[in-house]
Amino acid sequence: MSIAQQLIQSSPYIALFITLALGYLIGKITIGRFVLGGVAGTLLMGVVVGQLGVDIDPGVKSIFFALFIYAVGFQGGPQFFGALNRKTVNVILSAVVMTSVGLFVVLGAAWMFDLDRGTAAGLAAGGLTQSAIIGTAGDAIGKLGGITEEAKALMQTNVAVGYAVTYIFGSLGPILMVTWIIPTLMKWDIRKEAIELAEGQNDGKTELSDGEFNAITALDSRAYRIDSNSALLHKTIAQANDSLIDTAIELVQREGEALASNEVTFRENDVVVVTGRRSAVKQQASLLGEEIDIPSSVELVEENRQLIATNSKLIGKTLGQIKQLAQKSLTRGVYITDVNRGGTSLAVNADLVIKKHDIVQITGKAADLNRVANNIGQRLGSAYVTDFVLFGLGMVVGLLIGLINFKIAGIPVTIGSGAGCLISGLMVGWLRSKNPKVASFPMGASNFIRDFGLAVFVGIVGLQAGPQAIDAIREHGLTLLMLGVGVTLIPQIVAFFFSYYVLRVRNPIEALGAIAGGRSANPAFAALLEKAGNATPVFSFTVTYAIANVLLTLWGPIIIGIITTNVG
Template identity: 30%
Template sequence: MSRLSVFSIFQRLAVLLLTALFPVSGLAQSTEAETAPVGAIGNVFSFFEPIAETGLHGFFVLLGDQPIVFLLLALAIGYPLGRISLAGISLGSTAGVLIAAVVMSMVAESAFGLTYSIPSILSSVFLLFFMYALGLKVGPQFFSGLRTGALAFLVISFLVWSLNWLICVIGANLAGLEPGYAAGLISGSYTITAVMGVAQNAVQSGAYQLPANMTAEQVGANIAAGYAISYILSSVGIILVIRYLPQVMGHDPVADARTAEIEFSGGDDTALPGTADALVLGFSPYDLRAYRVEHPDFVGQTIGELTLRHREVPILRVMRDNVALDISDMLRLAEGDIITVRGDVHELILEGTEMIGPEVADAAAREVPLEAADIRVGSHEVSGKTLAELVQQAGYGVQLSAMFRAGQAIPIGPNTDVRFGDVLRLTGPDVAIQKAAKALGGRPILESTVTEVTYMAIAMAIGYLVGILSVTVAGIPIALGTSAGCLLMGIFVSYFRSRNPSFGGPVSEGARSFLQDIGLNMFVAVLGANVGPKVISALGGDTVLWLALIGILAALVPVIVAYFVADKLFKLNSVINDGACTGARNSTPGLNAIVDESGSTVAAVPFPLTYAVTTVLALFGGYIAMVIS
């Protein structure tokens, strides 16, 4: 039985089922309806009919017609593929998605003659999301990282670039490769597509003199072939090298990442305002107890009056007839009310029965939700006072867990002075938090699952515009790049949030993490779809073997050498060293690999500097490689 007849049988069965369930005038009587269902159902059958008729060919046609399905399938295959571990080594999600996309694209090209081409704007948008989200994570550590390791980062940048250039140019000459291959190898092994552009510019402008037996189109084809082969191998190879290089050199990336985080925060491991773990509730040294109000000193008293008399034992909840009342200074207690108090576990709690009334086992009374909030001091009247003085004004019912000035945690004690712009991290019930915020002249920033998209869009737009600004030097346009621009804007936003946590609106860590993950993997899925056909066209003869060998050496050897030099000469932290090397190699997927392996984004601190330096050097290097080819 053919696939077409099977399809027709299912088609008729569907029509009969629909007719039985939903009789429609003319549908049951129409002979045509039995063979060609109408409306939405008919559209569904006609949509999938090519697959039923032609099998795998139809499936790959569908993927070509519906690129979103292709990308989602690449993610669905790539993520579990990246988790497969052999001898303790796994590819990771990014490499898995890239391989899945490339293989599907190559199968479509080689088996069915289908060339996939997904608009590059899609990959660009997702890459910008990734870079901005990454910048939000590392912002507060970026500037302190530059102060401590700028020289080492510049040395790493120069080593990676110069060794890559030498391997590509000398290797192409020794292998006897035609003009154009060297520039393509630089572009692919560095994964900088713009290098192909400057190499083509050298050909078209006449800076490179074409041999008599070659045309500009042939040289351009060589550039593209060198790029395609080296790009795939270097993209996967660098992920594995960057992921496991610290362990190979005898380091523990998880422990070293933690050390780097503490070092860049000035020796304090308290999460800065506006960062992921800033408002995570920890252990509270206070105890909650519930008492029935019977003592004359409490009956008939207002919350405000009791606050002045027993400030160190705040009243957090009042229950009357099993209903929780709104706490306010004017609320007057009545006999029989159940109040929940909080205080240190000492005589004030132990004597609660004598001071208030009998203790009661009321679960509802003790269910007082605590919150952590960052509050920026916005009142000049508060500025200059000590914490001991502020306790009387704003300390009722809250616990001060940390204090920050200019983005740095400072020691806290009774005589610590509070200044305008300081950020205080308080823990307590909402009513106490709100009261403290009012006294400090600020507003509480609480843990939120909401992300303010307006600020994010404006910041990314500014980063994009900064990235496209270019300066032409010797005929070569030099620009920061849109991805680096968005990365820097994320860094700046996060940096200012560490000083004023309300800047940029609420940012959910879950949303930020999702943007970082899905952004990069959708980016590599699009690249894999588009580069697959180029790999097919480059396969054949000994040339492809030379391209593969030179490309993989140019991608990996410079990174290994630079890492070794920085490790032995500068004694650089292994994770920071890895981040600097992956930036010098312009490998965003490589950065994601060490972030996954170390469990920290601190590796991204040196990434923007080395990324920017080697991008400029690689563009000049590609132009020169083409001219002297």
């Protein structure tokens, strides 16, 4: 036994992390416009490292996949429920087409190559990457009449053999299809299309990539010299700030001395510093006087504070009314710089009516904010702290949903922990968008859980599938492997063109997400997310994934019933 095998048997997780490291390393290899990607790289390296014989508890794969899919659902929850409309029917139909074509291709291969029932079912399970077919087909074989128990056992073995031979390309093929083959054929830039789709869902708000930022800030500070025509002349600071919503007069300088009292009355030649939303400051310029450079001695340290509108006395009132009710006896002005409702920023003006659970961002000195905050509502929790109460409960709900099972025409169908955690993640993410007091799951944390959960899941898939698949290929030759390639690729090609030209699922990201979901191809979806860089594929994947999980599971007994060839 080699040293490597001894180490891996002593600690199999060494093999897992070697697989992750090497997989993401070779995933960076670029050939022309083709980039393998970390997901495909990890799958391939898992097959290679798996030849050493790695024994990892299958429960590890399940829990990390559940974490991955929950984080995906959480991030895509608000957009998913917002996207549900009549076009959902076309996305659902694309999954029906995908799974139906997959069934017909398997039946055609079985007829052309005289495959027995078990091998055909295994071809479907591996080529369509739906392991539930192994169980449903095996049960159906066990109930067959008129054949020996020995023949039944052999066909049940052939289900596993067919699955082992075809599963690796069954996982790799959809990755290549949605991240390289179809985008290259259609001349799509996945990241660009994902950004455009996200901007469309966010009312045109720019989707920023890593390292990008908006160089034009929302806030601005300017200085003006009061002249004889200024609208501020002879008013106090309190009177001036009283009518302002999204700007505030922060400072008055008179003969080099800073004045801050509410009762200070503006005089000619005073210098005032106004801070607020850029557009609002610009609008007030003509009323203040001559604009000058901000004096070098002026320093303004302010704070943004996000408050969840919960005060019943303010709900249903306009920002102008709230400003009057909330701001009492302030030394300096506090101004409103953003109002967010359901994840969307609204235009700030005096007539905007505040609804319960709107997030109102106020800006000003900390001492002034402290006086105002309690009049509006509860402070939004830290953007860097995860609400583990809702996170834990969300995972529990997802795993419980995954236990649900039912029968269709006597065939048992189980939701599964993956689908269950996806559903619960969607619900908790949507809840967070509606009630920002709960379910905090910062983007950095959710991205890590999503990416690490995916990496571990794909790595273990490769490690577990590799040895038996290679042995099965050696034993049964390349014919079954090539049939698996056909079962993997043909349904995707047919379903894509049918969906694109007939069902008119034209958005590239939605079309690719439907391909991955209609195949119940989790690694392909993960690779698509990696290329997209955001959660835009979640909607079409989730809808088609649910349909595909049910239909593909049903194909097992149907294949056993239609095909009549038995072993022996």
